[in-house]
Amino acid sequence: MNQKPTLKVLAEKLQLSTSTVSKALKDSAEISVETKVRVKELAKLMGYRPNTAAASLRNRETRTIAVVLPEIINDFFGQVLMGIEEEASQHNYKIVICISNESYLKEKDYVEMFSNGAVDGFIIAASMETQELNKYEHYNEILNSDLKLVMFDRVIDDLDCDKIIVDDAASGSRLVDFLKKKGDRNLCVASTISKLSVGQLREQGIKLKVDNCPELNLQYVLEEEDERFMQQLEDTLKNNKTDAVIALDQRSGIMTLNKAKELNIKVPQDLQIICYSNSTMAKYSYPQLTVVDQHSKELGKKTFTRIFNLMKNKDEVQVTRIHTLKTTLLERGTTRK
Known part of the structure; x- marks a missing residue:
């Protein structure tokens, strides 16, 4: 052979x-x-x-953590990474950054490459393809070894590992209450991340609340590709009464604001816009986007703290934990006072 x-x-x-x-x-x-x-x-x-040499390598402490991210264009992951790195440095740990580019195979390859003892554990946000395929045997490989795994934001519900998340579904529900109090009745959910668990949870929270409020109407613009998203959004804003748009990600939020300007729709007087993620683009848009702050840097710090405690066995009882951070609505220029 x-x-x-x-x-x-x-x-x-x-x-x-x-x-x-x-x-x-x-x-x-x-x-x-x-x-x-x-x-x-x-x-x-x-x-x-x-391979006795590899076994020896696996059994020693490297004081290094592999952080596997799906992408870095999104400010959210950059801020999470800052939190992880700052907390890691406080404990004299280094991080290795891996970008899966939303690919299941790349994510799997990174896990295999670093599972030979090069790191003490993994911090991972699942790629879009991993979630679509629902294939996560490479995560089980980590859990079946001596290495530690903590997932954040994009997590696998069926996987028995520690997770640090935000209250995506509950935050969606709160946004509907907020807009309802402002007098809005015709709402639109806009998203380029409808295939991701976080997007689905936000959408579920919004829909559940709207279903219990018969006076509210809900429509959707769900499209990954930018050009098709903009066309669907334009059709919706032109042909349907729309009081407010809840954008489930920063791309859809920025595109919604730009499309409203293009169609001469006054924001926030005639159209309110709320966007997820307190990104740099949202902060420097005009008017400034009202955002759902996911406290990404704090999320990164808590994620490292959890994996550090697992590695150092600081918990008297080793149990799988899911830690949920509560998001905050930051009211800016795209919602009425």
């Missing part, structure tokens, strides 16, 4: 996870006798020998 006999090669040929193969070779009680026999027979046939 030409392939180098590594754990990964054995796992692929047996259609098992690398952690299962590793445990089988170590006679773990978690693995069935039948699986152990299959693994050991193939390992013997291929001449597999455990």
Whole structure:
């Protein structure tokens, strides 16, 4: 056989996870006798020998954390990263930054690359493709090893790991209450992130509240591609009575403001706009966008603190925790006083 006999090669040929193969070779009680026999027979046939140098590397502390982000164009992730780095530096830790560019395979490759002992743990926000495919075996590989994993913002609900999130659904519900008190009755949800868990949660919170308020009307502009988004938004603003737009991400918020100006719609007198994420673009738009502040830097700090406590075993009882930060509405120039 030409392939180098590594754990990964054995796992692929047996259609098992690398952690299962590793445990089988170590006679773990978690693995069935039948699986152990299959693994050991193939390992013997291929001449597999455990990499003792890699094992030694895995067992030492690196004081380094891999941070896997889906993208960095969004200010939100940049601010989270600042929080992580500041808190890491306070504890004499370094971070390695990996950008998946919304790709499941890139995300998976980064996890495999750094799982050899190069880092002590992972901080991850799932890529769009990972969430769409609902494939997260690479996260389970981390959890089945001695490494630690904390997810933030874009998390996998079914994964039994620690998570740091914001109150996306509840914040959506509060926005409807806010606009209702302002006298708005015809609301529009605008989003370029409808395939992401965070976008879906915000949308769910808004819809649930509107469904319980029969006097309110709700319409949607949900489109990932900018040009199609702008066209759908224009059709909505021209043809339907719209009092307010809740933009679920900063791109849709900026595009909504620009489209309103293009159509000579007065903001906020005739159209109120609220946008998620307290980004630099939102702060320097004109008028300044009213935003839902996710406290991204604080979220980053709390994320590192959690993984640090897991690594140092500072909790008397090791339990999976989900920590939820409450968002804040910052009223600026695109909502009426």
